[in-house]
Amino acid sequence: MNLEAVLFERxxxxxxxxxxxxxxxxxxxxxxxxxxxxxxTGKSLxxxxxxxxxxxxxxxxxxxxxxxxxxxxxxxARGEKRVIAxxxxxxxxxxxxxxxxxxxxxxxxxxxxxxxxxxxxxSLKRAKLRLFVVDEAHCISQWGHDFxxxxxxxxxxxxxxxxxxxLALTATATKEVLHxxxxxxxxxxxxxxxxxxxxxxxxxxxxxxEDMEQKKLRVLETVKKLQKPGIVYCSSRTWTExxxxxxxxxxxxxxxxxxxxxxxDQRLLVQQQFVNDQLDVICxxxxxxxxxxxxxxxxxxxxxxxTQLESYLQEIGRAGRDGERSLALAFYHASDEDLSHSLIxxxxxxxxxxxxxxxxxxxxARNENGLISLKEFEQNVAVYLxxxxxxxxxxxxxxxAHGIIxxxxxxxxxxxxxxxxxxxxxxxxxxxxxxxxxxxxxxxxHSSICRREQLLHxxxxxxxxxxxACCDRCGLNLHDYEGTSRSVRLxxxxxxxxxxxxLKQSE
DNA sequence: AGGTGGGTCAGGATTGACCCACCTTCTCCATCCG
Numbered sequence: 445m446n447l448e449a450v451l452f453e454r455x456x457x458x459x460x461x462x463x464x465x466x467x468x469x470x471x472x473x474x475x476x477x478x479x480x481x482x483x484x485t486g487k488s489l490x491x492x493x494x495x496x497x498x499x500x501x502x503x504x505x506x507x508x509x510x511x512x513x514x515x516x517x518x519x520x521a522r523g524e525k526r527v528i529a530x531x532x533x534x535x536x537x538x539x540x541x542x543x544x545x546x547x548x549x550x551x552x553x554x555x556x557x558x559x560x561x562x563x564x565x566x567s568l569k570r571a572k573l574r575l576f577v578v579d580e581a582h583c584i585s586q587w588g589h590d591f592x593x594x595x596x597x598x599x600x601x602x603x604x605x606x607x608x609x610x611l612a613l614t615a616t617a618t619k620e621v622l623h624x625x626x627x628x629x630x631x632x633x634x635x636x637x638x639x640x641x642x643x644x645x646x647x648x649x650x651x652x653x654e655d656m657e658q659k660k661l662r663v664l665e666t667v668k669k670l671q672k673p674g675i676v677y678c679s680s681r682t683w684t685e686x687x688x689x690x691x692x693x694x695x696x697x698x699x700x701x702x703x704x705x706x707x708x709d710q711r712l713l714v715q716q717q718f719v720n721d722q723l724d725v726i727c728x729x730x731x732x733x734x735x736x737x738x739x740x741x742x743x744x745x746x747x748x749x750x751t752q753l754e755s756y757l758q759e760i761g762r763a764g765r766d767g768e769r770s771l772a773l774a775f776y777h778a779s780d781e782d783l784s785h786s787l788i789x790x791x792x793x794x795x796x797x798x799x800x801x802x803x804x805x806x807x808x809a810r811n812e813n814g815l816i817s818l819k820e821f822e823q824n825v826a827v828y829l830x831x832x833x834x835x836x837x838x839x840x841x842x843x844x845a846h847g848i849i850x851x852x853x854x855x856x857x858x859x860x861x862x863x864x865x866x867x868x869x870x871x872x873x874x875x876x877x878x879x880x881x882x883x884x885x886x887x888x889x890h891s892s893i894c895r896r897e898q899l900l901h902x903x904x905x906x907x908x909x910x911x912x913a914c915c916d917r918c919g920l921n922l923h924d925y926e927g928t929s930r931s932v933r934l935x936x937x938x939x940x941x942x943x944x945x946x947l948k949q950s951e
Numbered sequence: 952a953g954g955t956g957g958g959t960c961a962g963g964a965t966t967g968a969c970c971c972a973c974c975t976t977c978t979c980c981a982t983c984c985g
Contacts, residue, residue, distance in 0.1 A: 508977075532979055557978045592977060680974065704976065729975055750975090782954065786974045789952045819981090834976090 445472070445497065451489075454496055455522075461485050463639045467611070468493055471575065476610040476634040478581070478625055482641055483615040483761030484739070488515060491577040491611055495550050500574035503552045503605075505559065505598060507583045509533065510712075511735040512553040519551060526550040531558055546571035556594040559601045573608045578629070580734065581612035582754065585624040589874055590792055591834060593841040599630040610634070616641060616757045618903055641757060641903050645764045648895035648915040649773045649922065650888075659775050663687065663747060664694050666773065669926045671742040672724040675732070677759055679748035679783050681705050684727040687747060691725060702728035730755065739765040743925065746774035751784045752881035753888055753902055769913060771925045776889050784885075788878045792871045793835035800829055801839055802864050805856050814857025821854055842867055894918050 447465060451457050460468075467479045467490045481487050495502045506512045512529040519527045526549045528542055546552060546567045558564060578584065578598060588595030602610060612625050617638075626634055653659045663676065678684045681703040688701040700714045700723050711731075717723045719738050726732060730750065744763045750756050756774075764770030793801075804825070808816050822840075825831045831839075843849040846863045848856065888898055895915035897907050913920055 555978055560979090587976075591975095594978085678975095682973080731976060734976095755976095779955080783974070785954090786952070787976095790974055791976090794952070 447493070450493060450496055454493065455489065460489075463637065464489055467613075467637055470635045470637070471609060471611050472497055474609050476631045477637060478612045478617075478622055478631070478634050479637040479639075480614050480617045480622070480641070481639055482643060483758070484765035485639075487579070487613045487615070490613060491575065491579075492519070492551070494575060498574045501547055501549050501552055501571050502575035502577060503554060503568065503573050504577040504579055505556055506553050506579050507555070507587075507592075508734055509555070510715075511579070512555075514735055514737070515551075515553060524550065527553075529553040530564065531555060543567045556592065556598055556601075560594055560597065565601065565604060568605055573605055576602050576605065576608045576610045578610070578612040578625075580614060581625050582614040582617050582621055582758075584612075584628050585617070585621045586754070588628060590838055593837065596628055599628050602629060615761060616754050616903075618754070621754070640900075640905055640908075642896065642900060642905070642907070643761060643764065644909070644911040645767055646760055646770045646772050647911075647913040647920055647925075648760070648899070649771065649920055650895065650916060651773070651775050652889075653775055653777050656777060656779065659747070659777055660687075660690060662775055663745065664690065666745065666922065667691055667696055667725055668694070670771065671925055671927050673718065673721070673738070673741055674725055674743035674745065675741060675759075675762060676725060676727045676745045676747055677750070678727060678729060679750070679780075679787060681729060683747065684729055688725075688727040691727070696725055698722065698724040700726055702726050702732045704729060704731040730759070733759060733762050736762060738762075740768070741765070741770065742768075743771040743773060746772075748780050748783060749774055749776060749885060749889065751787055751878065751885065753884050753899070754881075756885065756888075757899065769925070771922075773922070774889075781882075781886070784882055788875060788882065791834070791878070792874055793831070793838060795868055795871070797829075797831055797835055798839065798864065798867050798871070801825060801831060801836075802860050804829060805854065806860060809854075809856030814855065816854040816856055818849060818852045818854055839867065842870065892917060 447468060448459070451460065462485065463479065463481045464486060467477055467481070470477045471490070471494050479490065481490070491502060491504060504515070506515070509529075509531055512531060513533075516527050516529045528549050528551070530542060530552060531554065534542065543563055547570070552568070554564070583592070584595045584598065602608075610629060610631060612629065614625075617625065622636060622638075651662065653662060667674065667676065676687060678687060684701040684703050688699050691699045700717065702711060702714050714723070714726065715732070715736070718726050719736065741763045744760045746756070746759070750759065760772035763772060805816070805821070808821065822836065825836050826833070840849060843854070843863065846866070848854060848858050848860070848863060884902065888895070891898055894907070894917045896910070900907055910918065913924065
């Protein structure tokens with residue numbers, strides 16, 4: 445099989461990028477593969493190309509609707525008609541039509557949530573999948589335990605579909621996360637292909653500030669001077685809005701904010717404007733970034749650091765996809781840790797919330813002969829106990845796993861002691877794990893050794909070659925990243941690399 | 952969760968006591984409203 449020929453014929457590329465061919469070869473052999481390829485190296489090709497070789501439909505599990513739509517658009521633009529994103533955007537009629545025969549599609553995109561729909565699974569079974577792809581597979585580990593628990597059911601889905609060849613792809617996974625992905629997907633002897641997470645063109649800089657006033661000041665100063673476009677990450681929605689306002693007031697005109705609390709249309713607009721060069725700076729929460737196709741992002745500033753190094757790596761990885769020199773700049777103040785703590789504590793229901801829900805369940809059970817309507821109870825939990833949706837989803841998932849919730853009924857006459865103990869234990873373990881990750885993040889900030897080496901060390905790699913512009917610990921001048929330096933260098937002294945850049949862009 | 956920062960008020964001219972707000976990430980589905 446001449447893979448290069450398929451690559452050229454179908455995708456118009458002359459050669460593979462690092463890792464792509466190896467992954468594709470293993471998949472075509474029918475091996476299960478877990479692969480980590482660095483951000484921005486063309487992961488989607490690893491499953492898109494095999495689809496042309498193996499025939500039969502492939503399923504791609506994707507975390508975001510916008511990512512799915514994006515991929516579908518790109519494939520359609522390339523002339524591929526046999527592609528569908530099976531999600532809530534489909535009308536009732538489109539959905540019925542699709543379910544009748546999924547084997548007419550080459551690519552089927554789906555969220556983990558919709559893979560819980562029995563009708564969809566039945567139809568997928570009939571379609572005889574040839575490949576089961578999990579895109580952004582770190583979500584299994586990052587979200588599957590608490591936030592989007594359907595990610596933790598993907599292994600069951602895979603088994604249920606007859607265990608087709610499985611390909612899990614991600615950009616950032618430690619050994620621990622790789623192991624988590626493997627066990628959750630029930631893969632017994634997967635081929636694990638990992639490539640360096642290092643992005644030599646991104647310089648790393650961490651700056652400790654005296655107080656929040658100074659932090660704001662430093663962000664204003666640096667954003668003003670730095671070569672744009674860029675992203676400013678915050679850990680709260682209110683900060684994204686007030687920072688955007690502040691920047692605007694201080695002369696950065698083309699700035700907007702972005703977070704999960706905004707209207708869908710507004711989010712789409714801001715994202716489009718940024719991608720189309722109509723905005724220079726986006727102040728955002730972690731909601732922004734996954735699947736953003738913009739290669740010339742010059743800086744990523746962390747106004748707040750995330751609660752784990754994996755997220756940090758994902759976020760800085762959005763800079764410099766074009767290979768040009770870019771900057772990851774983090775501002776840090778000790779008080780930031782309060783926010784980190786609240787995020788960790790808030791993510792899971794507290795012991796008292798668990799107890800409150802179970803007590804409520806117990807009381808209801810007595811009144812209604814032990815059988816409670818799930819729908820009704822869900823409403824009550826939200827309205828009377830003020831339990832937020834994420835917390836309830838977590839509890840519900842485990843009640844289902846314990847057989848207390850079956851179909852749309854709660855069998856509350858069953859003893860609740862075991863599930864109570866179990867839930868408390870699970871929460872404690874998760875919170876501990878999160879604090880361990882936060883501790884690593886803190887070490888990264890405070891350590892005096894090279895940032896790049898630390899990052900690589902966390903991924904059990906070592907630095908092969910230190911780039912000229914490495915990090916603040918190795919001596920880095922922020923002035924090198926200011927607005928004028930880049931264009932001067934490219935326009936007058938280095939036309940060769942500019943040409944190469946343009947050629948690469950048109951490719 | 953919990954520690955903090957800001958606002959208010961009493962009572963007294965500066966400060967303490969007290970309360971409140973803060974606090975990410977996604978999809979699906981059902982229901983309601985226009």
